[in-house]
Structure formats: C-alpha cells, structure tokens
Amino acid sequence: MNPIRIEPLRAxxxxxxxxxxxxxxxxxxxxxxxxxxxxxxxxxxxxxxKLVLYRFKGASKPTAKTxxxxxxxxxxxxxxxxxxxxxxxxxxxxxxxxxxYLIDWGYPDQSDRYLTLDDYINGYIKRCVDVVAKRHxxxxxxLLGICQGGAFSLCFASIYPGKIRNLITMVTPVDFHTPDxxxxxxxxxxxxxxxxxxLGNVPADMMNWCYLTLKPVRLFQQKYIGMVDILxxxxxxxxxxxMEKWIFDSPDQAGEAFRQFVKDFYQGNKLVKGGLKIGxxxxxxxxxxxxxxNIFAExxxxxxxxxxxxxxxxxxxxxYTELAFKGGHIGIYVSGRAQREVPTAIHEWLKKR
Amino acid sequence: MSDTxxxxxxxxxxxxxxxxxxxxxxxxxxxxxxxxxxxxxxxxEGLEQWSRMFDSxxxxxxxxxxxxxxxxxxxxxxxxxxxxxxxxxDDSPLQAWTEALRSGFxxxxxxxxxxxxxxxxxxxxxSGQGAQGFxxxxxxxxxxxAQAKQxxxxxxxxxxxxxxxxxQEHYQKMLAAFAEYQEALKxxxxxxxxxxxxSFTILEDKLAERSEPGRQIDSLRALxxxxxxxxxxxxxxxxxxxxxxxxxxxxxNAQTRVRSxxxxxxxxxxxxxxxxxxxxxxxVHKRLHDLRREFRNAQSADVAAQIEVLSAEVQALKQELARxxxxxxxxxxxxxxxxxxxxxxxxAKRKHAAAVAKPRAASKRGAATFNDAISAMxxxxxxxxxxxxxxxxxxxxxx
Numbered sequence: 001m002n003p004i005r006i007e008p009l010r011a012x013x014x015x016x017x018x019x020x021x022x023x024x025x026x027x028x029x030x031x032x033x034x035x036x037x038x039x040x041x042x043x044x045x046x047x048x049x050k051l052v053l054y055r056f057k058g059a060s061k062p063t064a065k066t067x068x069x070x071x072x073x074x075x076x077x078x079x080x081x082x083x084x085x086x087x088x089x090x091x092x093x094x095x096x097x098x099x100x101y102l103i104d105w106g107y108p109d110q111s112d113r114y115l116t117l118d119d120y121i122n123g124y125i126k127r128c129v130d131v132v133a134k135r136h137x138x139x140x141x142x143l144l145g146i147c148q149g150g151a152f153s154l155c156f157a158s159i160y161p162g163k164i165r166n167l168i169t170m171v172t173p174v175d176f177h178t179p180d181x182x183x184x185x186x187x188x189x190x191x192x193x194x195x196x197x198x199l200g201n202v203p204a205d206m207m208n209w210c211y212l213t214l215k216p217v218r219l220f221q222q223k224y225i226g227m228v229d230i231l232x233x234x235x236x237x238x239x240x241x242x243m244e245k246w247i248f249d250s251p252d253q254a255g256e257a258f259r260q261f262v263k264d265f266y267q268g269n270k271l272v273k274g275g276l277k278i279g280x281x282x283x284x285x286x287x288x289x290x291x292x293x294n295i296f297a298e299x300x301x302x303x304x305x306x307x308x309x310x311x312x313x314x315x316x317x318x319x320y321t322e323l324a325f326k327g328g329h330i331g332i333y334v335s336g337r338a339q340r341e342v343p344t345a346i347h348e349w350l351k352k353r
Numbered sequence: 354m355s356d357t358x359x360x361x362x363x364x365x366x367x368x369x370x371x372x373x374x375x376x377x378x379x380x381x382x383x384x385x386x387x388x389x390x391x392x393x394x395x396x397x398e399g400l401e402q403w404s405r406m407f408d409s410x411x412x413x414x415x416x417x418x419x420x421x422x423x424x425x426x427x428x429x430x431x432x433x434x435x436x437x438x439x440x441x442x443d444d445s446p447l448q449a450w451t452e453a454l455r456s457g458f459x460x461x462x463x464x465x466x467x468x469x470x471x472x473x474x475x476x477x478x479x480s481g482q483g484a485q486g487f488x489x490x491x492x493x494x495x496x497x498x499a500q501a502k503q504x505x506x507x508x509x510x511x512x513x514x515x516x517x518x519x520x521q522e523h524y525q526k527m528l529a530a531f532a533e534y535q536e537a538l539k540x541x542x543x544x545x546x547x548x549x550x551x552s553f554t555i556l557e558d559k560l561a562e563r564s565e566p567g568r569q570i571d572s573l574r575a576l577x578x579x580x581x582x583x584x585x586x587x588x589x590x591x592x593x594x595x596x597x598x599x600x601x602x603x604x605x606n607a608q609t610r611v612r613s614x615x616x617x618x619x620x621x622x623x624x625x626x627x628x629x630x631x632x633x634x635x636x637v638h639k640r641l642h643d644l645r646r647e648f649r650n651a652q653s654a655d656v657a658a659q660i661e662v663l664s665a666e667v668q669a670l671k672q673e674l675a676r677x678x679x680x681x682x683x684x685x686x687x688x689x690x691x692x693x694x695x696x697x698x699x700x701a702k703r704k705h706a707a708a709v710a711k712p713r714a715a716s717k718r719g720a721a722t723f724n725d726a727i728s729a730m731x732x733x734x735x736x737x738x739x740x741x742x743x744x745x746x747x748x749x750x751x752x
Contacts, residue, residue: 003447189598189602195606217585218585
C-alpha cells in the first residue's frame, strides 16, 4: 500500500490554513511587548568583577538548614532556572523550603580574556561558597552545578570536599569522549591554542552558530514552522519568545578559560582519564566523597546521558543517586514535567541527608 | 503596491491576491487538470510583501527567522501540492512525492551550489545577528581570494626581496591561508551534500515502514516532519564520524589562520598610523588581570595569616592557662611544633596580619571610641607578647 495518502483537497486546506495563520500571526507578533524573565524576587549578596551572587526570596521562610548554591554554565545566562512564573526551578525549590543562591557570571568582555578556570573555580566559586557559608554560619553548603557549571562543581567538590555537604549535578558532562557526543567530536579536531590566541574571547555568535548546527533543520527551520501553530495564542507565543531570547542571549567566553575547558575536558577527557589540575590543585573524582545526586536528561543532544552516567563509577562517594529525566537539555528546566519532578526530587533527596 | 498605502490596505491587497491564487489551485485540484498556477507567485511575493510590513517591530529578528522558515515551507507545500493536484489519492507514486519534496527545497533564484542540497541551504540560512556560519565568512573573504587568483596563485610562492620583503611575505601567507580555507571548506561542503543526499534515502526507508494502514502519511506537514527526522539522522551519521571531525577541525583551523593573518595586517596598519592595537590592549588586560589575581591572593593570604596568628594565640593562652592551673594541656603539644617551625617569612606575615587583625578585633568588641580601640589593641598586644613568651619558654623546655 502507498505509504503516502494525502488527499489533494485536504492538502490544499492545510496549506491555506498555514498561510492564514501566518498572516494573522504577524499581527500578534507585532503587538507583543518585549518579553521579560526572572520572576522570583532576589537580593544581591556579593559582587566581584562582573560576577553577582544572588539570594532568592520565597513566599515563606526557608526551612532547609543548609543553603543551596546554584553554579550555572558560562555559556548561557542563568535565568533559565527562573524563566517565568510557571517555569521556574528556583521558585519550586523555594516552595519546598530550600534557601537558594545563584551565581550570575555576567558578560565577560576583552578585559576578562585572561580569566582561567583557576579564577572561576578556586576564585569565584570558592569565594561565593565562603560568602554563603559565612552568612549561614555553616562550614558546608549544598552545591547544585548545571551543565558546564556541573563540571566546575565536580572540580570544586574534589578540591574542597570540606566545603560541600551535598553535591547535585544536572545535565553535567563527565565523560567527554562518548561516541554520541557531537560537540566533543567537533572540538577534538580544533587547534584551540590558535583559536584563542586569535580570537581572545570566543564570541557568543560563534558559540550560537555551533549549537544551532548540532541539529540544523530542527533548530533552524522546523522550530519556526511549529511556531506558526501558536501564532494566535499570545501566552504561548510569549513563552516561545522568552525561550528564544534566552537561547540567543549568550555571553562571550573568556578566552583562557575556554582554552583550558576545551583542552582538558573536551580533548583531554581528564575528568575520566585523570591528570586534571585547576590552578595548582589536583582534581580527582575519587575525592568527591560527599553524597551526590546526578540528574540527566534522556533526550539531551548537548550532554548525552552517556556522558553523565560515568559519574557513578568515577565518584568517590558511597552515597550516589541517579535521576534520568524524560526530556531534553532545556526541557529539564522548563517543561511541565520538570516543574513537577525535578525540584521535588532535589528537595526530597536533600531532606534525607 | 504603493508605499503610501496603509497597513490595512496592504493587508487587503495581499489577501485578494492570495484568494485569486487559492481559487486557481482549487480549480486545478477539482478539475483533475495538470495545469497549475505559476510557481513562485504569489505565495513567495505575498510573503515578501507581508514581511516588509514588520521590519520595525519589537520581535523583528524572530519575525525574520519565522519568515525565512515559512518561505521554505510554503515552497515545499507548493511543490507537493503540484504532485497531488489532479490525481486520485492512491495515484501518486511514492517517487513523485519524494521528488516533489526534493525539488521543493530548491527556491527560485537559488544559489546553484545549494540546489538539491537542502542541508547546505539550511546551514547557510543560520546567519544574522545571532550567528555566523562558515559560508558568511567565506563570502566576506572571497574578494581577497578572487584578487589573488587573478594575479595567479604562483605569486604566492615567489621569493620576496628588497625593502618591502616582509610585507610581501605577509601578503603571501595571508593569501595562502585564504586558499587553504577555501580548500577546507570544499571538503566540508562535500560532506554536507552527502548528508543531504542521504536524508532522502533515509526518508524512503522510513516511508517503506509506513505502508500498513494507520501508519500512513496523510498530511503535508507529516511528510515534512518525517523528512526532518531523516535529515537530522543523516546529518548526525556524518557529523559524528571521524572523517567529519577531521574536516570540521580543518575548516575551523584554516578559517582561524585567515583571521589571524588579517589581524596581523590590521595591526601593522594600526601601528603605522599610531593607533592602539590588539596586542597593546591585550598587554593592558593581562596586567590588569595579574593585578586582580595578586590582589585577591593577597587578601586571602592576609586572612590565612590572621587565622594562623589567632590560632597560635589561642593555643598559647590555653598553655598559659594550663600552666597556671598546673595541668597538662593535651592540645598544646599539637600546636607547638608548628609555632616552632615558623620561618622568618611566616613571622613577618603574622606581624602584618596581627597589625591588620587587631584594630578590627578591637572594634568588633564594641569599642566606643578610637581611644578605646587603641587601648583594647594595647591590651591584646601585651597579652599576645606574654603568651608568645610563654610558648617560647614551653618550646625550650620541650626541646
């Protein structure tokens, strides 16, 4: 039997409706205001260079005794964890009683091109952890590292195990050399020294182009054709635009930190193979002895689950928990399922420790 | 359409034009005629005119992306409608559908290099404010290379001599880098073409799996979505290969060498004109960064030294207390070797830290005035001196 049974009149009707929706939708698009993001009230508690450390304020007082510090990736803006009222990891964590802090790395410019991973991990993260610990009069804090921020958090927890009570890693790459890791395949043929020596900081446009080309048809065409379906729904359209804004609101990458991250993580795979040094400090996942909750997304095209799972074998902890989320790299923060499952899982896991 | 028309008038014009077009299509479909409305009009034109009305909107960048994707999709639908019109539902062979889909990606007036290569067209389209691809950069470099080709590539190997020898060598390197980049890009584009071709093979395989009732494709959108799945699968096969790693690395590295050569040239011109250069700025940034690090390290060293001094002080006080009470102090023995091992350097650090720490300590104790603070410091200093003497005495007796 013919696998294609498209009735000509139905096809015509489909095309007509698409065209009508597109025409009507442009009117809606034109009338929309610029979208905002970051819904939860927060206060600045520490500032250094371009970094700002925030503490979020929930509707009620936190019940958790140990504060939770979120370290996001450098490659995107951290407001993804607090995108909008009904899509906010932060808001849901606060509602569960957690006391949530977030490091906002800011937008590096050329004056930051010499920032190294030593500056980020032994400098910025360490000082933020110290500030949070001091505010709460505790020796250890809970650390939640996301994506590249998760890799940084693993390094930090390995170097300063005495400062971390519980470690949560979300969509965090550990083994960078799995065969399904496209980004890793591409970076391994790159002369990163030439790249950074020439560019200084790595421009955000270049990073965005690279991410889009991981799935060019889906991300550059199909997504916008799908957008036509929601053009007459103002609320859905705003959600789409908010996400769109986040995707392309990318900071440039500080050159030296980028160089080391590509060399040691993507090319050298040193979290797995060993020999990683951050500044003058050795990193070994065996020294990650605190309880670890590793959350990854089953349909993640940026950090495939196979890149996150090896943490179970490599971490020195005896208390390791894994959560496989049904969704993708972005859905893990913003999907309806994520709102229900992820903050609750984090809170319940922390509560027991 | 006149520029002076209002948005409402433009909208009416476009709708009228669309209606005419739809009527033509409907007639063609109902009459089972092989005649179809002219390709390329007015859908494309209509969309173009429509999009011009939104050039100053708040969401103009998203509107651009939407419009670009919609134009491609509309062209696809048009091509597929042509395959469907005038035929009964089961009449169109599979081959005709896939051909219609394939040709639907070939937009009117398209760059010849992109014909039958939807993946390359897609990658070329990823441009604008948010991203820059290999193709765009290649275009911006092309005039330089064209000039080099005009002059004959053999010039690149000619020996340089005389007053402008270094400049000539630099230009030769720069043009050689351009040529190398073009060559690398050719290999990259060949792999992208391979992925486009493979996408249609995968599509045919996927369609073959949908022959049984209930799994058949019954809409243009479903057929398009299935092609997207096929295209991504084909692209991933290639993009994850060792060959692509090599080719991708080559094109990135070659492009970077071109940038580097251009930078050097701009730098040379900048120097000649007395303008600040990238190298000079980098030097300033490096110094600034080193200073920032030095400052942070000094701050944390200060704190560490303060802690060391205060710990020693506490231990000494414990010792003194224990001595006065005539009891052995268990913890004393742990602290003393460290105190004994203090080098002149750590002693200096301690002195400095003590000087910094004491006013703060005094002030924290709630000194009401500056004089109170000074008195508190004196008391503290006397105590420290006494306790250090006690430690020294104990050390001697331990030794």
